[in-house]
Amino acid sequence: MSTEVLFHSLILKALKLKSTDLHLTFREGQGFCEFRTLHGLVKVKNINLDRNLLEYIKYHSKLDLLKSYRPQTGYFKVDLGQQIIQLRVAHIKNNFTESIVIRIMNPPRYISLDTLFKADDLSLIKAELKRSAGLILISGTTGSGKTTTLYTILNALSELKIYTIEDPIEAYHSQLIQLQVNERQDLNFETALKQVLRHDPNLIVIGEIRDEIEAKAALRCALTGHLVLSTIHSNSASKTIDRLENLGVPRNEILSVLNLVIYQKLESDGKSRIMSYELYQNI
Numbered sequence: 001m002s003t004e005v006l007f008h009s010l011i012l013k014a015l016k017l018k019s020t021d022l023h024l025t026f027r028e029g030q031g032f033c034e035f036r037t038l039h040g041l042v043k044v045k046n047i048n049l050d051r052n053l054l055e056y057i058k059y060h061s062k063l064d065l066l067k068s069y070r071p072q073t074g075y076f077k078v079d080l081g082q083q084i085i086q087l088r089v090a091h092i093k094n095n096f097t098e099s100i101v102i103r104i105m106n107p108p109r110y111i112s113l114d115t116l117f118k119a120d121d122l123s124l125i126k127a128e129l130k131r132s133a134g135l136i137l138i139s140g141t142t143g144s145g146k147t148t149t150l151y152t153i154l155n156a157l158s159e160l161k162i163y164t165i166e167d168p169i170e171a172y173h174s175q176l177i178q179l180q181v182n183e184r185q186d187l188n189f190e191t192a193l194k195q196v197l198r199h200d201p202n203l204i205v206i207g208e209i210r211d212e213i214e215a216k217a218a219l220r221c222a223l224t225g226h227l228v229l230s231t232i233h234s235n236s237a238s239k240t241i242d243r244l245e246n247l248g249v250p251r252n253e254i255l256s257v258l259n260l261v262i263y264q265k266l267e268s269d270g271k272s273r274i275m276s277y278e279l280y281q282n283i
Contacts, residue, residue: 003056006049011078011085014104017042020143022102026054038268057100061089068093075168088168105170111152121279125260128281129157129203129229134259135222137209139234139243144265145275146208146231153229154205163196165189166207176205193217197226206230215247222257237263237280258282 001009014022014035021036031049034041058065061074074089088103113122128136138146138153147170154162158175167181167189177199179192190213196204209215209232221228234240240261244254261280266273 003052006053007056008078008080010044011087011104012080013044015085020104022104024049024054024057024100024102026051026098027096038273054098054100057089057102058091061087063089063091086168086170105168111148113152113156116149116152116275117277121277124279124281125153125262128260129153129227131227131259133222133225133227133257135218135257136227136229136260136262137240137258138229138231138262138264139237139240140231140264141233141235146264149262149264149275150205150207150229150231157203160202161200162203162205163199163201164205164207165192165196166205170207189213189217193221197221201226204228208232209244209247212248215244215249219244219249219253219257223253234263237261237278240280255282 010022010033013019017035017037019035019037019042023032023034023036023041025032025034026049031051031053033044033047033049035044058068058074060076062076063072063074064070068091072091074091075087076089077084077086086105088105090101090103092099113125117125128134138149140146151171151173154164154173154176162176164176164178165181166178169178169180172178179187179196181187181189181192193204204221204226206214206218206228207230209218209230214230218228218230232240232243234243240263241251241254241258245251259282261282262277263280264275264277266275268274
């Protein structure tokens with residue numbers, strides 16, 4: 001079996017298991033494979049992994065092979081014939097272990113907003129999206145469906161002039177103007193944001209607030225009269241404010257621009273995952 005065929009088979013298995021992440025670990029001359037699923041990590045037995053697979057992934061995700069001891073992140077797409085899957089590759093190496101975790105970035109499904117939210121809550125969300133300025137956040141833990149909710153909302157706002165700054169772009173939409181952060185092409189987050197602000201947007205979308213730069217930028221845009229929509233990791237609606245504060249944003253500034261938090265989580269019923277949510281409106 002060629003390295004490419006082996007890799008494709010692992011991705012296909014990940015899709016079959018509805019896995020969010022593929023874990024590949026190389027230690028003491030042996031390779032181990034695990035899938036992150038609804039039920040936790042599932043180990044793959046009786047599979048022969050060698051360093052050819054490791055080098056194949058690093059090459060196609062355009063990691064810097066000369067700086068292998070520096071943590072790196074890369075992206076690439078794999079063509080499986082009937083579908084093209086985008087992958088995010090995170091790589092870490094030390095003296096004993098080399099680890100690659102591949103996020104399976106399935107294109108978000110466009111679900112009706114009526115399906116996601118109760119009628120009264122949806123009316124509130126739509127009212128907040130009609131405001132000319134402020135900050136709306138979709139929060140939750142990893143794998144809670146934040147990106148699906150984000151794109152579902154954007155799909156319902158096609159009449160607006162919407163600019164997104166993403167790292168990476170997880171789904172392309174013909175009605176959106178999407179920018180992907182790319183440090184190698186000198187397009188960092190701040191440069192992308194400056195350009196977006198010059199284009200008179202109705203709505204600025206930051207794919208995910210991960211650090212102080214992005215958090216302060218979101219607040220700055222909202223403070224200067226723009227409507228901003230983003231996602232952020234948190235454990236509850238109320239703790240979303242704490243999360244922003246931990247990223248270096250003063251609490252009084254957060255409360256001055258925050259319009260709404262949509263906190264969501266996915267709960268298992270034994271067969272599938274069902275979304276539950278809570279709203280926090282800053283009045």
